[in-house]
Amino acid sequence: MLDSKMKNTLLALAGAAVLMAGSPVLAQDTVPATPAEATAPAAEGTAAAPAPTAEAPVADPATVADAVGHGGGGITPISMFMDAGAVVKVVMIGLILASVFSWTLLLIKMFEFGALGRTTDRFLEAFRGARTIADMRRVATSDDFDGNPLADMAAAATEEIELSRQAGLSVTGDHRDSALHRAQTAVAAVQAGLAGRLSGGQQFLASVGSTGPFVGLFGTVYGIMNSFIGIAESNTTNLAVVAPGIAEALLATGIGLFAAIPAVIFYNYFNTRISAYGTRSDGFNAELINAISRQLDKGA
16 A cells, blocks of 8 residues: 555656656756857847958058159158159259359349449549540540440540541531531440340340249149149059159249249349440430530630
């Protein structure tokens, strides 16, 4: 009897254990996760993370510099000139030579006008001390005043009077006015060439002053055009790479202005000096004719 109860109890406990082992809750705790369930969190994590984007290749500065045509190192006017293209170099060299010639011309004409002013002062002092037409002629043809424009004017006038006398023409009395007219014509012929004698080099200064900026601008446009072509080929807008080419191009305009500005200043300055000397020659012309007229009235 007891044995049968014991057996029933054991069977009940065994059945309960079987039922507990087969329940869904215990099965979830004990059964390992399936491959699909194990990969689910990984799939969710992959979906949550953004997909990596492909980055554009970064150009090597050295390669880009070679493509544009400029190396590294510090940027100086000499290095910009050396790295510039052939056309830009020709423009720069031409403008530099024009500037050198302008400064050389400045020094030459400064010495010329300085010597001309001193010689003219000495001639006028000697001329005003002459008492006869022969004295005027002697002073005007002196080697000390050779090439002086005012001395040449006085020499032409007195020579005309002397030639009239040698030809047997009367230069006094009723023929005084005709003699003065011939003398004045001879002076006018000398004075007509005065502007040409003093304006030597002015045309060159005017040309440099007017065309220098445009020639430099041509070099700048050509250089910038080449720089942008290099930028397009290298596919970069890195300022450290494109700046040297643009700087080289702008250097051409800078040299053009450097050549043109002094040329314009010199041109205006020498034009003023030429005009002032022309006014001085006009005054001497009147003084010369009056002096000759007095001597003719005296019968000298």
